[in-house]
Structures are given as structure tokens and as C-alpha cells.
Amino acid sequence: MEDGKKWRRVASTEPADRHQMTALAEDLKSNLSYWHARMHGVCPIRRELYTQCFNELIRQVCVNSIERGELLIKIRNEYNASIIAHKRLYESGLIFRMKHTTLNDNIGGLTEKDILDIEDHHVVLKKKLSDANNKYNRLKTSLKKELNNLKDAHQHELNCYNKNHQALKNQLDLILAMNT
Secondary structure, three states: OEOOEOOOOOOOOOOOOHHHHHHHHHHHHHHHHHOOOOOOOOOHHHHHHHHHHHHHHHHHHHHHOHHHHHHHHHHHHHHHHHHHHHHHHHHHHHHHHHHHHHHHHHHHOOOHHHHHHHHHHHHHHHHHHHHHHHHHHHHHHHHHHHHHHHHHHHHHHHHHHHHHHHHHHHHHHHHHHHHO
């Protein structure tokens, strides 16, 4: 719609001649300058104008030979798939780089003095761990010995009580036997 009028665009089915090809090239050139498309690097405007131009070439070739047009369509689709794959690869590389940068920033903040201090602290902690393990093993051995000594003492005391009990029982039996 333009100024209240309805417009319709229809693709021509007439084969293109040399004059139309020259006009297409001129239109592309003028549109590139009109839209200030960059000639180097990534420029979405330039890419869109070239895509439109390529689509028009495909249309013109399809009018003359459908097989050639289909081949150009396959080439265009493969090119677009390649561009999408490159974008994904670029984005994943960018994400990977950002993760590594943050990791390196965290590690990179440490100076050599900090690293040496951490290594010294690590050695001290290892020594403390070794000392604690030795102390634990000594205490464990000492407690086992003490437990065995207490068991032996209790067993000896129990044996003494049993002997005394037996002796008293024997005396009681003798006293009871004399009284009867």
C-alpha cells in the first residue's frame, strides 16, 4: 500500500537481455552507494543487497533453464547454511574465549609472591596433617595398650574374686558339714 493505493509486484517470465543485466548491475552499484554499504568486513546491508541481486539472477536464469536455476538455488542454500554454521562456530568460540578470560583473570590476579605464599602454606598444612596423623596413631596405640592393661587387671581381679568366692564356699561347706 502506498498513498492509499494497492501495489502488486509480479516476477517477469520474459528472458533477460543484455540491457536488463547491465541495469541490474547499475542498480546494485547505486544501491550500495545509496545505503552506504561497507566494501570490506561484515556488512549486513551489503550482504542483503547482494542476496537480492543473486535472487534476481536466479529468477532470470530460471526463465531460460530450470535446471540451471535449481543448481543456483542449491548453491545459494549451501552458502546460507555455511554462513549460519560459521556464525555458530564464531559464537561458540567467543563464549569459550570469554570463559577462559574470566578464568585467567581470576588466576592472573595472583602474583608470584601470592603463589609462593600459598605453596608455603600448603607445605605447612601438609606438615600439620602429618603431625596430626602421627599423634592419632600414637594415641590409638596408647589407648589399645591401656585397654588391654585394664582388661588384664579386671580379669586378674575377677580371678581373685572367684578364688576368694570358691575358698569361702569351701569353708562354708566345711562349717555346715561339721554342724550336721
